[in-house]
Amino acid sequence: MSQGVILDSPRLEDGADLWRIARDSRTLDLNSSYSYLLWCRDYAATSIVARAADTAARTPVGFVTGYTRPADPRTLLVWQVAVDQDYRGRGLAAAMLDALTLRVRDRLGIHLVETTITPDNAASQRLFxxxxxxxxxxxxHEVLFEAASFPEDGHEPEVLYRIGPIGAGRP
Structure with a gap:
């Protein structure tokens, strides 16, 4: 990961920046701006932001949102991963994912990581x-949601990736 980035927990005031980064990614399903505000409030303990260290405002330049599954609180579901265009190609997504997973493993005892990835998203497949x-x-891997499950035309299936166990002493 490059210098000049600080990994931190999201704060309520980061919600608009997370929405902007997701929108500008052009690959993520964009949620409402309201949902990113709620995410920063309610799921800060299971999410992470990367902040530009060279700005006084410490503006978010990347994020990973996640939550522990209600039916299996030892599983971290990673919802979205996004990095601002100017910070891509530096290993930031991997660094955020590693840091978040280790923090949640140590604090909450998670042992599995789950995410869903569409078949056309090679970058996310490589990341995970x-x-x-x-x-x-x-x-x-297994298909979690078939394409026909989505109300809009053209949505690909969402393939569930289950990764684990995540052991102590690993990076």
């Missing part, structure tokens, strides 16, 4: 496959 390799964890 390399994450599993770095952590010495197995990866299982």
């Amino acid at each position: 496959t390399s994450f599993a390799e770095r952590h010495g964890a197995a990866v299982a």
